[in-house]
Amino acid sequence: MSGWSAAAGNPHKKARTSPYPGSRVERSHVPDEKVSWLVEWPEYHSVDYTASSVLARPRWADPQVGESNFSPKFNEKDGHVDRRSRNGLYEVEDGRPRNPAGRTGLMGRGLLGRWGPNHAADPILTRWKRDSRGNKVTHPVSRKNILQFVAIKRRDCGEWAIPGGMVDPGEKISNTLKREFGEEVLDSLQKSRAERQELEEQLHRLFSQEHFVVYKGYVDDPRNTDNAWMETEAVNYHDETGEMTGCLPLKAGDEAKEVRWADIVDTLKLYASHSQMIQLVAEKLGAHWSGELHPDYYE
Template identity: 75%
Template structure:
């Protein structure tokens, strides 16, 4: 079955836009560091320098998977087929491409959060659409469906099936980036000694599954609003809300409502370069920054690791951070928003 023209065009456009986000994550561009807003709001001048002139022509887009090509696959001994950088894109012909097929037993067991296998009787997913309570639309536009399977819009990963991911196609997550200014004992903001910019801190968790530090996010439940997911995941992972008494949980809910109902901004919406991605299933997220300017709100929310978190703490933000998936890139965009310290090497204001 050949993909439709409209789907192919959607893929081409998505691949071009996605190339910028993940390429910057894998190897940060000085130009991007100086543009003071999320990708969707880049100035025309900086955007022109960052993107190829014919930005929607995939043949002229240099796209790099990084974490989505790593082996062994998380939680297994499965090795991906090796994919050279010049053959990641689907528009590059590769007749000998022979990816490994793998779906984890935890997914095949049929939990409520997972789809059945494509060929299971009675399973007729509506890809690129809202499918009942399940959102199968991608944040990056249309994706190709080939032989009944969705195709990763970012390119080949060396692995087919779903791996650890429950849904065929996009698997939607939400990442709350909760920040405050680093302060001294007198309550004054602390500036970095080299750049003179104030230092931001964010709430970070150490993931139980891989031991990497990350933003405390999680999967969007079917029918759930992103705003509800953001608040729920932060409560469960950073405040251990699931283990609280009803009275403690009610008090936590009040404080969380205060934090999550204030002004916030969307840091990033789209594809994530994630080690769990496969050719047929991939992670997408909406990362949202909730900034506690005075620090008073978070003073009343004692951090306590819970759910998928092994440890939770406030972490100083800088380019030295090594975080899970594309989280370092999201954090960098937050520092640009607030004019906070990120790198001791300022780089040029923008490419010339």
């Protein structure tokens, strides 16, 4: 699954939705055929919006472009901040980076801290759905085994999603995956030191097993703007026997409102582009996804 691009005939959609998350700001309307920057549109005028929480300059946010002592090195590793895109080089116009997937109807940074790519990491933990006897459950139509993954309900929008979060400056992706999973799925921030140590050992075993990178790159996210956008690295950790995840003490924490094991089916409605990532995992493991009839079903 490559990045979203208007040129590829798959223009981002959630990055053009209004109102902008957490606000009443309406984006300028951008029709599908004018998303790509390659399409000339001299009349294009996007709304300029950066949330006050970002302008307050928390440690995870850049200053405004044009401020003194702020000379970001776009398309490069800028100190501890990685301003490189996983989708290749992006253009910079008037000192502002330009969203590689096209127009969004809104300039500035919205809720995002960094100009350009804002890097996140999403751990996708899966296991086979099993009945009371421990046998794998198959779907009656596709006759494929049903896969489950750990899903969270986000506090900010109430949508179900893959757990995950932002990569701290200088942090390794592997550490982000473990940290975010612990904070959102196991409520590690509220545990005692002894409990945290026990969880850390459990997570180390879980995240040290064989895994595969599901996707790296641009994410069609409702927080994206013309000048700031989300990118992620989604990694699948699959527990084939279910032994390691059987005693996982799920408890929503940090930015998660609820947490549960969710069946992977094609009717899943998830935040941003998470459904596409989950579909890739199902296909990779040969699990049930679509509701299409299996050829043998007619026998």
